[in-house]
Amino acid sequence: MSLVGSPDRRREQAGAGSASDRVRRRPAAGRRRLIEVGLFVSPALALYLAFVLLPIFLAAYYGFYHWNGLGPVTEFIGLDNYARAFQDDVFTRAILHNGILVVLAILVQLPIGLGLALMLNQRLRGRAGLRLVFFAPYVLSEVITAVIWQLMLQPDGLVDATLRGVGLGGLVHLWLADIRIVLYTMFIVITWKYLGFAIILFLAGLQGIPEELRQAAAIDGAGPVQSLRHVTLPLLGPTIRIWAFLSIIGTLQLFDLIWIMTLGGPANASNSMVTYLIDHGFRRYQFGYGSAVAVILFAISLVFAIAYQRYVLRRDTEGALTRIVG
Amino acid sequence: MNQMVAGHRRTAVTAPAVRRSLGQALTYTIALVVAAIIIVPLVYVVLGGFRTTGQIAAQPVALPQTWITRNYTDVLTSGTFWLQVFNSTLIAVIATAVVVGFGALAAFPLARFEFRGREILYTLFTLGLLFPVGVAILPLYLLLRQLGLLGTALGVALPEAAFGLPVTIVILRPFMRTIPAELEDAAVIDGCSRFGFFWRILVPLSRPALTTVAILSFVGSWNAFLLPLLVLGDPNGWTLPLGVANYSTQYTQDTARILAFTALSMLPALGFFVLAERRIIGGLSGAVKG
Numbered sequence: 001m002s003l004v005g006s007p008d009r010r011r012e013q014a015g016a017g018s019a020s021d022r023v024r025r026r027p028a029a030g031r032r033r034l035i036e037v038g039l040f041v042s043p044a045l046a047l048y049l050a051f052v053l054l055p056i057f058l059a060a061y062y063g064f065y066h067w068n069g070l071g072p073v074t075e076f077i078g079l080d081n082y083a084r085a086f087q088d089d090v091f092t093r094a095i096l097h098n099g100i101l102v103v104l105a106i107l108v109q110l111p112i113g114l115g116l117a118l119m120l121n122q123r124l125r126g127r128a129g130l131r132l133v134f135f136a137p138y139v140l141s142e143v144i145t146a147v148i149w150q151l152m153l154q155p156d157g158l159v160d161a162t163l164r165g166v167g168l169g170g171l172v173h174l175w176l177a178d179i180r181i182v183l184y185t186m187f188i189v190i191t192w193k194y195l196g197f198a199i200i201l202f203l204a205g206l207q208g209i210p211e212e213l214r215q216a217a218a219i220d221g222a223g224p225v226q227s228l229r230h231v232t233l234p235l236l237g238p239t240i241r242i243w244a245f246l247s248i249i250g251t252l253q254l255f256d257l258i259w260i261m262t263l264g265g266p267a268n269a270s271n272s273m274v275t276y277l278i279d280h281g282f283r284r285y286q287f288g289y290g291s292a293v294a295v296i297l298f299a300i301s302l303v304f305a306i307a308y309q310r311y312v313l314r315r316d317t318e319g320a321l322t323r324i325v326g
Numbered sequence: 327m328n329q330m331v332a333g334h335r336r337t338a339v340t341a342p343a344v345r346r347s348l349g350q351a352l353t354y355t356i357a358l359v360v361a362a363i364i365i366v367p368l369v370y371v372v373l374g375g376f377r378t379t380g381q382i383a384a385q386p387v388a389l390p391q392t393w394i395t396r397n398y399t400d401v402l403t404s405g406t407f408w409l410q411v412f413n414s415t416l417i418a419v420i421a422t423a424v425v426v427g428f429g430a431l432a433a434f435p436l437a438r439f440e441f442r443g444r445e446i447l448y449t450l451f452t453l454g455l456l457f458p459v460g461v462a463i464l465p466l467y468l469l470l471r472q473l474g475l476l477g478t479a480l481g482v483a484l485p486e487a488a489f490g491l492p493v494t495i496v497i498l499r500p501f502m503r504t505i506p507a508e509l510e511d512a513a514v515i516d517g518c519s520r521f522g523f524f525w526r527i528l529v530p531l532s533r534p535a536l537t538t539v540a541i542l543s544f545v546g547s548w549n550a551f552l553l554p555l556l557v558l559g560d561p562n563g564w565t566l567p568l569g570v571a572n573y574s575t576q577y578t579q580d581t582a583r584i585l586a587f588t589a590l591s592m593l594p595a596l597g598f599f600v601l602a603e604r605r606i607i608g609g610l611s612g613a614v615k616g
Contacts, residue, residue: 033439033441036435037435037439037441040432040524043431043432047428047484047487048454048488048491050469051466051469052454052462055462055466055469056457056462058465058468059462059465062465069464069468116356116357119353119356130357135603136368136599137364139545139599140592141549141570142549147571147588148368151584152370152386158367161386161387162387192364196364204607253460253461255551255552256551256552256567259551260574278460281464282464282467282556290464294460294461294463294464301461302456
């Protein structure tokens with residue numbers, strides 16, 4: 001994605017050409033150079049083609065067949081798998097669940113993460129320790145996270161006991177068994193695990209903003225709120241937009257947490273696209289249908305990524321380019 | 327800090343200073359509340375392992391009355407735990423070695439050669455950032471079955487390495503770019519081949535970036551669930567996440583034991599994190615900033 005490629009291209013335009021190319025830019029060397037490139041790139045490329053790209057093409061192929069994963073792939077059924085997926089209420093609800101989680105992530109994690117990052121960006125005693133704590137859940141596996149929360153969320157478990165203890169007993173719910181609640185319970189667990197990632201990214205972004213700018217704003221009479229709104233947030237824009245991108249792509253792929261805590265239940269109320277896919281592909285041996293679902297998931301991710309690049313991230317790269325040109 | 331403390335002492339009576347210390351108190355309160363929300367589940371796991379299931383059920387929020395070590399010793403002497411630690415380590419080491427080795431080789435020309443199709447090749451790799459294992463898992467499973475890799479460590483490690491290549495190349499390429507061209511000129515003049523330059527100069531100089539990608543890959547493999555779940559059928563080949571997930575369903579009635587097992591399986595990742603915190607955080611924010 002040019003998301004990460006563009007800054008390099010900038011540097012390149014600034015004239016940091018490679019030494020080997022300056023040394024060997026003779027026409028006869030062209031083919032030799034390609035062979036060299038091939039030698040260096042081929043192990044990675046072979047691995048990548050075999051285990052990443054080939055399976056995706058195969059998924060696109062199997063998606064047109066009715067197939068249980070065993071025996072020959074012969075029963076071509078055209079777009080029936082796709083039609084079936086979009087007619088299946090369980091699947092469309094799984095898409096909706098992913099969508100809800102995406103929206104919640106932006107609406108809830110962004111302000112909280114931003115607030116905490118701004119806080120940690122001050123001179124604060126124990127800042128390093130706090131940073132370590134906030135980030136710790138990120139390195140734990142989703143499996144461990146899921147098992148811990150599953151136990152804590154049991155009826156009369158730690159969460160319920162704590163809520164009752166602080167006089168919020170009215171909030172106690174069947175966190176994982178109530179079909180109206182379970183998706184939001186998942187969101188809380190996701191937030192617990194991934195908020196630290198947002199904070200770390202935002203902190204890195206904040207530390208890239210020169211203190212002088214805020215001082216200048218203060219001299220011009222800007223209060224803390226104005227300085228935040230007109231100086232800090234706009235400059236943090238690129239970081240926020242990339243966080244949102246990673247967060248959305250990650251949310252679309254959600255599997256481990258849900259699979260362990262609820263298996264997508266109760267009554268499919270916490271299914272995500274990937275749990276639906278695994279359920280149909282591996283538990284019911286509908287490989288053809290599962291592949292079609294995988295293609296839909298991939299298409300959604302891809303369309304989102306391209307649109308996001310084009311309409312949201314483009315501002316960042318354009319800004320960067322005009323800064324260099326101007 | 328010192329300045330602020332000193333200023334605070336001198337002007338403790340004036341309004342801005344009061345406001346500032348109030349603000350600080352508020353900041354600390356919020357920070358501590360959030361830290362507590364994050365830490366409590368982890369402490370709950372570790373302490374719960376020292377209690378009995380009966381105690382946990384009766385009083386979810388409490389310290390151990392007597393510290394019972396049996397849950398932990400049971401896990402540590404069972405053999406299953408250590409087998410899973412070994413399997414996880416083996417797979418993570420293979421995946422990391424492959425992704426760092428292949429990734430560094432590929433990032434070198436992508437960073438420093440000028441050739442037609444370079445950006446297309448790079449885009450092809452970065453496109454993989456959008457392909458999580460979930461999308462490709464069904465055909466991947468069939469592919470591994472055909473290659474006879476189902477149930478083997480390689481069957482998990484190779485696809486993990488393949489899916490780790492995009493982020494590895496994305497981190498390594500800009501880093502390799504920053505190594506001055508003069509060094510390469512000097513090496514060439516001294517009769518170094520391209521591979522010689524790569525191996526003797528570029529790799530040693532890229533060590534910070536290589537460490538970062540190695541850690542990211544190791545942690546990613548260590549924590550992986552979906553791929554091992556489908557590839558490793560035999561419990562003897564299971565990795566720790568599979569063990570944790572299975573333990574929690576196998577001993578549903580024995581909360582304390584699940585907690586002890588989970589706590590022990592948490593330790594390697596947390597220990598690793600404390601040791602390598604800077605690299606992980608630096609790598610992640612560096613990758614995002616480009």
